[in-house]
Amino acid sequence: MKKSAIISKVFCLSLLLTFLFLPSSFGNVCTGSQLHINPSLVTQLDLRQCNIRNLQESDFKLYTNLQRVDLSHNLLEEIDFSVFKFNTILEHLDISHNRLHIINCSSLQFIKDIKQLNMPYNNFETMDLCKEFGYLTKLEHLGLSSKRIERNDFANIALHELKSVFLALEELQEYEPGSLRLLNTEKIHIILPKIIHISIFLLYDAFKSTITLEISQIQCIPCPVGQMAFITKNSNISTLILSNFTMPWSAMSRFLEGFWKSSVKRLFIYGYTVIGDFEYEPIDVSKGSIESLHIENVMSLVFEFYEHPLPIFSEMFVGNLTLSNADLTYFVCPKLPSIFQFLNFANNGITDGIFQQCRSLLVLQYLNLHNNRLERLLSLSSMTSTMDSLLHLDVSFNSLYYDHNVRCEWSESLVFLNLSRNKLTDSVFKCLPNNVEILDLSRNQIKSISKDIKLLRALKEIYLALNQLSNIPDCRHISKNLRVLNIDNNVIFSPSGDFFQSCRNVKTVSAINNKFVCNCEMRAFVSAIQAFKGEMLGWPSSYNCELPEEFRGIILNDFHLSEVSCNVYLLIGIVVGSVLIVVFSIVFTCKYFDVPWYLRMIFQWLRGKYRVRQVNVAEIHKSKHFHAFVSYSQKDSDWVRNFLMPNLEKDDSSIRICLHERDFIPGKAIVENIICCIEKSFKSIFVLSPNFLQSEWCHYELYFAQHSLFGKNSDNLILILLEPIPQYLIPDKYSRLKALMKERTYMEWPMEKAKQGLFWANLRGAIQIDLPVPEGELFEEETELHNHRESDGHNL
Incomplete structure (x- = not known):
């Protein structure tokens, strides 16, 4: 062994003995980020990037309660699992990104209780799993990689009921068809090889080997679109995840059409980069097995197109559709009555024109327009008026405002409305759905609660955190059904103790981090809290005096003023009584002694x-x-x-x-x-x-x-x-x-x-x-x- 390697290993293991960490913290030992504790208390070790070349039994002998070890990104060339013979409860071992080409199979008995074994990105020529892998009866998660896969490589774990298998196959050069079918697992995550025809056979077997399949790093120019029917034929997949892939839209549309007629029910697409073309091409998405389509993080490298492909999504007969962070500025109203029940268009650039006069979303129940470019609350309410089944609307993190006296028409079925992080003021209470039960107005510019809130007859929960309220709302103007009130992080100085009298039906109140002024009025408020039968969130630790200066930082529960200093009538009575006593004493003394x-x-x-x-x-x-x-x-x-x-x-x-x-x-x-x-x-x-x-x-x-x-x-x-x-x-x-x-x-x-x-x-x-x-x-x-x-x- 080279001298530099020995020095590196000694240095890393010396840090291992010095810097350790508790289960609640997971840092890198080599960077010295651990705490000095008893080795027997250590449950996790992070030994990444320590330049370790070999392991010895004494390295882990003292860590009898070790459950998780990360040895990734080191220089290991071979491993003998007997080094963990004293770590009988070890469950997670990561030895990925090393130089392993040999495993001492007979030593696998020393990690028989392992649940997660991660070994990809090493120098294994073949994925042959020796018979000793059969000892790992508790194995749930397995990560592998190799340059060749043969039919019997997974035979020794065929009886294991795994939860997931990760296959990093970028460098795969040979694959014997049918090999993956021996895996008995709920999910397979494959990083496809660069050789396309090998990928086709891998996918064909993967679609029949599991119910959840994730495919990553697809780059196909051209793509084997014609093979999609072959790949998905008689598949068992119900959940398909495509991540980090690049292809033209024409290929993607054909893939979608192929998936639509497969067994896939839930399709997730993450990190799709569009190249080549981005034009609308009619495909048959009217009938199929897909119930939920989730597309997130779309980046287009095509800047010229004749007809945007967006209408294809409005034509889909799918219950749940998500197009998040896809650079959308609008969405086409379906021409025919749609089966959309869930629409998520968060993190786009959608404006007020969306779904205006759209009468085909009759069964839509959930609509998420978080973080878009909506501005007019009146237009938003008009949009929902034709959605007869809408229950949940999220329009947070927009630029909504309302400065009209025009009556707002909302969907009568709406029960949840999230208007947080907008530019709404006190006037918003003139434009709210009457039947709403849960209302979120956090992070706006509201200074007081208008009496128009009494029109919200069904209101059960209201969230007003991070506004500019100077007092707690008076529940006499709020629905008797109110159960939750959140007024965190406002500018409430002297809340009235009468609040709890007028809000007797409220079960949960949160007024954390307000600028409380500790004066006589505060005594009544604190007394009312102590008598409150509901739940006061954060009480008492998150309720502190802000003013006057001498009381700053004192918890309200520890703040006390005498009854005399706060009761004017009592003070007057004491002063007058004292004066009368003094006068009487003087008169009596003068009279008695002349x-x-x-x-x-x-x-x-x-x-x-x-x-x-x-x-x-x-x-x-x-x-x-x-x-x-x-x-x-x-x-x-x-x-x-x-x-x-x-x-x-x-x-x-x-x-x-x-x-x-x-x-x-x-x-x-x-x-x-x-x-x-x-x-x-x-x-x-x-x-x-x-x-x-x-x-x-x-x-x-x-x-x-x-x-x-x-x-x-x-x-x-x-x-x-x-x-x-x-x-x-x-x-x-x-x-x-x-x-x-x-x-x-x-x-x-x-x-x-x-x-x-x-x-x-x-x-x-x-x-x-x-x-x-x-x-x-x-x-x-x-x-x-x-x-x-x-x-x-x-x-x-």
Whole structure:
């Protein structure tokens, strides 16, 4: 063995030991695409193109669970199947595209459970299958190739009931007629040899050896058209597949005519290249065995023709006809009532003119016009109006639109309509068949569901994926028969939870990959889904928040907002309740501890302190001798003597009070004394009570104090409310007192002893100021004024 071959084999097998793969993945070991796993877990090995020249038992010994091995496209020249003796469950072995010319037949016993053995494209001179092939009792699929085929080559597998046999016979040079008849198989796939007369004998035997025959790579110029009757005579074929072949249309038409009168029921043609001619030639396709004709991927190399051969297909008496990817731009309406039940014209260039006013498709049930050039939905509906049996219509992947108000006439029998991948908008709901049960409008430009959908009385399934819907349709306008709703990949932001209430009959809903906004409305939608008794496809993994940004990517089922943040009434109730509780607490606290009184006292104290600072001290030293002049009723004199005076006039003489009974100058008029005392006092204190209202002199004193020169620029009045005085008890002549009590803050005498300390502190603070000490007493005795006021029952 050459050194390079040894190195190549070592390299490939070293990769085999390093890169392995699971059953779900099938890559190439030589490219290093496998995973590192335990060899006993490996079920498949891909050893293609590894330049392997020989195999050894140790190569596969560790892979006890190996089921599939691909050794194709290597350099094997001989093979001994004993290398697989430890792979007892091996089912699939591909050794095609090697250089094999020898098989160790005695070693076939080591792969006795093989189901698929693929050996074509090697260097076998003959297809002689030795008797040991009889051991392969489970064999189902067999692939072979050789240069000669003799009658007894398949004798040793004649008893095997195979499912398929693949014969790559491009290089076949000799064939003994009758050899293929020994094969017992459901399907034979033959790649025909280049020698035409050998192909004829092969086909003759193949048509009698199986029920399904596939013939590939037919290139005949000229073709043995005259031999078709000989080939198909007394054939057993029911399914015939022609793939990858090239011939003139004239030959093809004759082949079709020959197949039409054979046992073939299903004819499939894939990859037909037209050469030479492409003209219409009448053939008899009115009666025959063919029930289904499928032609796909037609390419014409003929660009000039007098009459297109297309009419021949409309003349065929066949139930199912497929012309896919055949470059059709139209199809001829059959002249006579047709037996077409299935027509598939997908992937062509058909336009709106097809089947207009065509009244011969009376039994047509399935029509597929996928991926064509249809544009007008109105023309499409008119086309179907004459098809009395049409059940299924696929016009997806076209350019359909509807912008009319004209009533659309559809076939009344239509129950399935696929309008996906078109240019339809909301107006499409004005032009839909009333009896449709399954409607596909995916990949259009629909933004909302028109109320015209209520005309679809029989609708059971509707597909609206990949549109521009911003909300879930309201089932109140949709048929009660609706069972399936698909609205995947739209722009639905805030779906309403009421949907599930209005769509109680729906069994399956899919709203995957929408742009959900996670807000309070979403809570109701999620709750409705959780209570939904039907099937919510993709829930919950495929339903995520898109907005706001902080919730993006969160699964709707995991999104939560508090009840308070979403229930306005509850929020208002909590706020109002909290405010009421706070207010009630404050009121109760103030009432219980009499806080307002303390606040007023503090305010008055601060106010007095502020005003004292504003007084010109120099002026006070010149004109003021008393801190306060006290005006009160004689009936309140006990309170003045027992409470007021002791708490204001201390032993330190820091505060001097002016009392009429002590400080009036005898001999002066009463009014003059009042004015003099007020002017020489820094403040005037008025002790208010109901008794105060009964004294005329108190009123005069109040008047003079308010209009004193000092009072023009400063607040020199201090009102002490000894007892409550309701406003209605104040006589009208005391309007000035009423005004003062409304405009000025007065001090209330507290009955509780705990409050009286603050009361006196505030009062002292209001009148506290540094005054010059008088040189002598201003008033030395009581005058007759005192006696006069005593007689009046009032003390100034």
